[in-house]
Amino acid sequence: MKAFRCGDVVPGCSREFLGTDRDDILAQVVAHGRGEHRIELDEGLVALVEANLRDAPDPGP
Template sequence: MTFTLACGDVMPGCAARFEHTDKQALLGQVAAHAAQAHGLVDLTPEVVAQVESRILQSA
């Protein structure tokens, strides 16, 4: 199973894409990117929910 996320689905204009077989590892990559590229250090529950709703899962 693979989990994917296009950052632009959450942050319009961002071309970063993430893919991992482990959802928690993917979220870690996304959090690091959010801090570095977008200055989002403290992710609110609303932001986390928005990110999680945009993660695609494929076999």
């Protein structure tokens, strides 16, 4: 699993994301960016998200 904290890129945002992989996280972040921040993720932002991805433990069966 991967985890990402929006506040690492957008100061003040406390939203956290958990996903199975990079693409899963990115899909959630794209939707969140549009809905909450009115921004479209460009290449630079995608790179920032990737740089701040953390490994998260699998949730078990």
